[in-house]
Amino acid sequence: MKRQNLSILFLAAAMAFASCRKSDNNDNGELPAKTPESISGDITTSKTLTSDRTWILDGTVFVRSGSILTVEPGTVIRAKQGxxxxxxxxxxxxxxxxxxxxxxxxxxxxKDAGSRAPGDWGGIILVGRATTNRTTAVPVEGGVALTYGTDKIDDDNSGTLRYVRIEYAGIGVNDSEINALTFYAVGNKTIVENVQTVYANDDAFEFFGGTVNCKNLVAFGTADDDFDFDFGFNGSVQFAVAIRDPKFVDAADDGNGIECDNDKDGTNASPITQPKLSNITIVGPNNAANTSARHAYGNRWRRGTKFIFNNSILLGAQKGGLNIESDKAANFYKNGDSQFKNNIVASYGVPFLTNATASVLTAAEMQAKVLVDGGVAFVDGNTSVKLTSPFSLTAPDFLPAVGSPALSGTWVATTGASAVTYRGAFGNTDWTKGWTNWDAQNTKY
Structure with missing residues (x-):
């Protein structure tokens, strides 16, 4: 009899304990998130940001040489206001x-949902030791007290960014704006895949030299350029999409899908900038209502750069699709040092532009070469391109519909790219599903 009573008492205690634990849990039966924790200053020993709490980025945080910052899947890092x-x-x-x-x-x-804005914080900066075309150390932009540029370690490794979103970045620390994600001489052992920027107040992705190779990048609502290359960058990007908000652009500068220079003076500094790009979809505003005047070009190759841009789609660019500026850049294209092959150009503005000397390259010569190299050009926007819903800012669908020319053409081998059977960033699978956010303004974190 006593043993039975003890058993009953033990069972009652266990049930009470379980009930107490359940009352502390959230609706999913999980323990509630821990109190937010701030990170600030220098990180000089390896640290992990766990997903059981929100982390607050308090000011400029530096991860110093020899240290590793690990961020668990599902973790949210918010910038401290002010x-x-x-x-x-x-x-x-x-x-x-x-x-x-x-x-x-x-x-x-x-900031809370509904009150966020581009430039609410700075962004993420990776500083590596890969090759650039600089002969002396160069300051990192944005007022960050670091330099880069003279190392030659092309297989340098700055870590991994995979399935990451960067939202509402772009304020400068001390002077000019910071991009959402900036690569300074980042090496090719670094892994960058499935990264989305949302309403960056400067560029979405900018590459200053380096050799990093990226896949599955998304630029949404960028103020300035979606992809910017400079200072001898010679890495690659395959599968990337950019969609611009017609009403939002940098009021002081043209907003382009791609902007690329060898350097600001167009010198012959070596290595010459030459991004290797394949399966890119650039979606401009297509003259939608209230389109801001500074929306510009799908591709802007200028200041002595080389380029490889193949198997891709330029759709709805406001002022023009392919724009080659400077005699040097035009000669590189004309002589075959640069490539623009197997592409679809369907800009709102003029498809092909150049301000190179007429004896070097005219727009008519550009168009003829594009067509010989497997390209097609349309003047009816998306009617002939037949992407499903590329201009939506709330639920874009970039997949080609039946009969789209994106599903035809002959794929051109490109350094760093895997062969596929379609043009643009998407075939029959939408790799943005599940991890991107087209309504970050109203998402509660």
């Missing part, structure tokens, strides 16, 4: 932000 927050991965340091499609890692504004 601190011009930014995350900088220094030479010799690494970030391991390896999310998943189901649990992306989010870097975002510290």
């Amino acid at each position: 601190t011009k927050a930014a995350l900088i991965i220094d030479k010799g340091a690494k970030i391991i932000a390896d999310g998943t499609a189901a649990k992306p890692i989010v870097f975002t504004s510290g």
Whole structure:
């Protein structure tokens, strides 16, 4: 009899304990998130940001050489308001932000849903040791007290960014704006895949030299350029999409899908900038209502750059699709040092433009060469291109519909790219599903 009573008492206690634990859980039966925790200053020993709490980026945070910052899948990092927050991965340091499609890692504004704006914080800066075409050290932009540019370690490794969103970045720490994600001489052992920027106040992705190779990039609502290359960048990007908000652009500068220079003076500094790009879809505003005047070109190759841009789509660019500026850049294209092959050009403005000397390259010669190299050009916007819903800012669908020319053409081999049977960033699978966010303004974090 006593043993039975003890059993009953033990069972009652266990049930009471379970009930107590359940009352502390959230609706999913999980323990509630822990109190937010701030990170600030220098990180000089390896640190992990866990997904059981929100992390607050308090001012400029530097991950210093020899240290690794690990970020668990599903982690949210918010910028502290009023601190011009930014995350900088220094030479010799690494970030391991390896999310998943189901649990992306989010870097975002510290403001509440409904009140966020481009430039609420700085952004993420990776500083590496790969080759540039600089002969002396160059200051990192945005007022960050670091330099880069003279190392030659092309297989340098700054870590991993995979299934990551960067939202509402773009304020400068001390002077000019920071891009959402900036690569300074980043090496080719660095992994960058499935990264989305949302309403960056400067460029979405900018590459200053280096050899990093990227896949599955998304630029949404960028103020300035979606992809910017400079200072001898010779890495690659395959599968990337950019969609612009017609009403939002940098009022002081043209907003382009791609802008590319060898350097600001168009010198012959070596290595000459030459991004290797394949399966890119650039979606401009297509003269939608209230389109801002500074929306410009799908491709803007200028100041002595080389380029490889193949198997891609330029759709709805406001002022023109393919624009080659400077005699040097035009000669590189004319002589075959640069490539623009197997592409679809369907800009709102003039499809082909150049301000090179007429004896070097005219727009008519550009168009003829594009067509010989497997390209097609349309003047009816998306009617002939037949992407499903590329201009939507709330639920874009970039997949080609039946009969789209994106599903035809002959794929051109490109350095760093895997062969596929379609033009543009998408075939029959939407790789943006599940981890991107087209309504970050109203998402509660």
